[in-house]
Amino acid sequence: MKKKMLVLLSLVLALSAFLAACGGGKSSDDEKASQNLRLNLTTEPFSLNPGLANDSASGNVLRQTFDGLTRIGKDGEPEKAIAEDIQVSDDQKTYTFKLRDAKWTNGDAVTAEDFVYAWKWALDPKNESQYAYQLYYIKGAEAANMGKGKLDDVAVKAVDEKTLEVTLVNPTPYFTQLTAFYTYLPVNHKVAEANPDWYKDASDDYVSNGPFKMTEWSHSEKIVLEKNDTYWDKDTVKLESVEFSMINDPNTTLSMFDNDELDRAGAPFDTVPTDSMKALKDKGTLQxxxxxxxxxxxxxxxxxxxxxxxxxxxxxxxxxxxxxxxxxxxxxxxxxxxxxxxxxxxxxxxxxxxxxxxxxxxxxxxxxxxxxxxxxxxxxxxxxxxxxxxxxxxxxxxxxxxxxxxxxxxxxxxxxxxxxxxxxxxxxxxxxxxxxxxxxxxxxxxxxxxxxxxxxxxxxxxxxxxxxxxxxxxxxxxxxxxxxxxxxxxxxxxxxxxxxxxxxxxxxxxxxWVQKDNLKGIVISGLGDAQLKWAYFE
CATH class of the missing domain: 3.10.105.10 (Dipeptide-binding Protein; Domain 3)
Known part of the structure; x- marks a missing residue:
């Protein structure tokens, strides 16, 4: 009897090992959550050039792929990003930003000139930036954008490769909030000058400096981002990839969420069907x-x-x-x-x-x-x-x-x-x-x-x-x-x-929105924008 039990136990153990080898069990690697996030963006972004972006779809991508001088932190307040030090003059009009050692996805150093180039490009009237007025806080910016002044007179200058000096028209207590907004993002001036269409596809010329880099852009279908290994704060980033679908039907996206094809459905990336709101509330899953x-x-x-x-x-x-x-x-x-x-x-x-x-x-x-x-x-x-x-x-x-x-x-x-x-x-x-x-x-x-x-x-x-x-x-x-x-x-x-x-x-x-229980760390500010820098699967 004892021997039969030992034989039976041996068979059970062998079967368990076989099932584990075939995927029926879980190894320690299997138990580690996949860090690949699937979202829906609803629609094609208007533009992924920070100087042209003017809609939430564009902003939802740019916030993941670029870093400005500052970034809105987990507490809703601006924190230092590419700027590692910020000095403000006694009259509160001149800001001096010292840049940290940061790189673009092609390995180039992020420089003060990249900010000067991006801001003046947005202010150039020929580029028709809808958000150029966000830069009017800078001395000379409005005149340049309205064709009544010169771009050379806009008071933003690269003192040296790592020092950016900005002079404002008036004291602006929320200026470091503005520098977190996408119109204030830098652009790799070497790439943009060599290829004016650098931002239109996920090519080698689409370079960014944020937590993620864009590796695929199938227009009107999907955008794929991957963790940016050249990012200055890469150790904070836990997600390996983010895939944005572009489906403009909230019922379809909710079904995809229910069928484990999306990890999250709802604002600010897309919307929850209005007819489903009450049921989701009653279920306790609507946030x-x-x-x-x-x-x-x-x-x-x-x-x-x-x-x-x-x-x-x-x-x-x-x-x-x-x-x-x-x-x-x-x-x-x-x-x-x-x-x-x-x-x-x-x-x-x-x-x-x-x-x-x-x-x-x-x-x-x-x-x-x-x-x-x-x-x-x-x-x-x-x-x-x-x-x-x-x-x-x-x-x-x-x-x-x-x-x-x-x-x-x-x-x-x-x-x-x-x-x-x-x-x-x-x-x-x-x-x-x-x-x-x-x-x-x-x-x-x-x-x-x-x-x-x-x-x-x-x-x-x-x-x-x-x-x-x-x-x-x-x-x-x-x-x-x-x-x-x-x-x-x-x-x-x-x-x-x-x-x-x-x-x-x-x-x-x-x-x-609704999202998977083990999806953590998506930071939504009081302004309604989302950042994935701190997101992860538990």
Whole structure:
């Protein structure tokens, strides 16, 4: 009996060894989690040149592949990145950045001249950088970009290979937040000068200096990043690769997540289907975080009848935001009756410049607008089209707003949608009437949401609206050193924006997502952007 038991035990042990060899068991190597992250980017990035990028898809890639002078850290504050030391002059206008020993993915040293080149390239009017205005804090930058000054006069210079000196127009307490933003990223000037198209494909010329390097870019299909072994802080990076799919259907991406084809689904890389929100909440798997962002509609204020402020007021007041966030988006969003998020102006969470779904005020404004335009009846209004980029949630919101405007005001509105690249080109060229857009904070200050509308031809304005008093207040706020007075100047500017309404705020953003339980360390800032430098699988 004892011998039979020993034989049986021997057979069990042999079988166990056989199964382990065939994959039926787990060796110590098998137990080590794979560090290959699979995400969905929704759409093709507009551009992976830091000087041209102007959308979240581009930013989501650039934050992983490049390092600026600073980077937003885990605590939401800027920390030193390529800059290992930062000195500020007594008048708070001159910044001297000492660069650490860092390399580009081709082995070149990252130099001060790489920053000078990148910033001046973005400011060169011929390059049509939509975000050039983010560099206007630098002395001479605005004049150069507007064609009223020389690029040589922009106050950024390479003192030597490892020393960058920047002189600002005014003291800017959030400047080290700005230097973490992608318009302030460096570009390898040797590569870019030799090949002006360096950024258009994942070729040997696509060089970067961040935690990851791009190794594949199948346009409109996927982008593959791999750990950058030349990165100055490579020991911090745990992921071996990141693969971004480009699928513009949230139901498909959620199914892929459920089928273990994606490790994460939802903001800020893509979106969770609105119809699935409640079930995911009830299941306890939906994660939500409030972020500094506003979803709004832009009005082309040079096109009839939207050139009339009372027509814009009527359309804005007649929207039922509460029903949109409760019945459509379902992600804890906050109805917005202001432009600046509550993280910057806390009072905007509960108070606004108008009432939500104020049909009486909307009808009164409509009557005034019709009279001012010389129309006797709403049926005489020129046709209005509400446009949005292709997306399930955008479509549902647009359909709901279309119904509200018909029911509350008797205005017939057509809907139009295009894929992102076509859509954003139309908005930037003014080929629209009302267009869906949003703004997620680039840095944690209210001016970031207001300066968009300072100049009629500003890079991301699109509304063709400009107001002299609004512009004056924005400019004064940039010179004001008293924090309380500066805040009031910005509030006064917001009041003008919300009185003339070149935009109709809809809601303040939250990020919602689901992800694998063992995926850790993705850092999402209060601005809603994500960094993978610290991400890993447990």
């Amino acid at each position: 939500t975080q409030a972020i500094a962002g506003t979803y709004w509609y832009k009005f082309n204020t040079e096109v009839k009848p939207l050139n009339n402020v009372n027509i814009r007021k009527a359309l804005t007041y007649a929207i039922d935001r509460k029903s949109i966030v409760e019945q459509i988006t379902q992600g804890g969003q906050i109805p917005a009756m202001a432009a600046v998020p509550p993280s910057m102006f806390p009072e905007n969470e509960k108070e606004g410049y108008f009432k939500d779904n104020d049909v009486a005020a909307a009808k009164e404004a409509l009557a005034k607008g019709l009279k001012e335009l010389g129309y006797s009846d709403v049926s005489e209004l020129p046709a209005i089209t509400l446009s949005y980029n292709t997306d399930e949630a955008h479509a549902k919101i647009a359909q709901a707003v279309q119904d509200m405007w018909k029911k509350n005001l008797g205005i017939n509105v057509k809907l139009g949608n295009e894929e992102w690249a076509v859509y954003i080109d139309k908005l930037h060229s003014g080929d629209y009437q009302i267009g869906r857009m949003a703004w997620l904070g680039d840095f944690n200050d209210a001016i970031n949401f207001l300066e968009l509308y300072r100049d009629k031809k500003g890079g991301n304005n699109d509304t063709n609206w400009e107001n002299a008093e609004f512009k004056k207040l924005i400019n004064e706020s940039q010179k004001e050193t008293d924090a309380t007075k500066r805040q009031q100047l910005l509030k006064d500017a917001e009041a003008i924006l919300m009185d003339e309404l070149p935009i109709a705020p809809i809601y303040f953003y939250t990020d919602s």
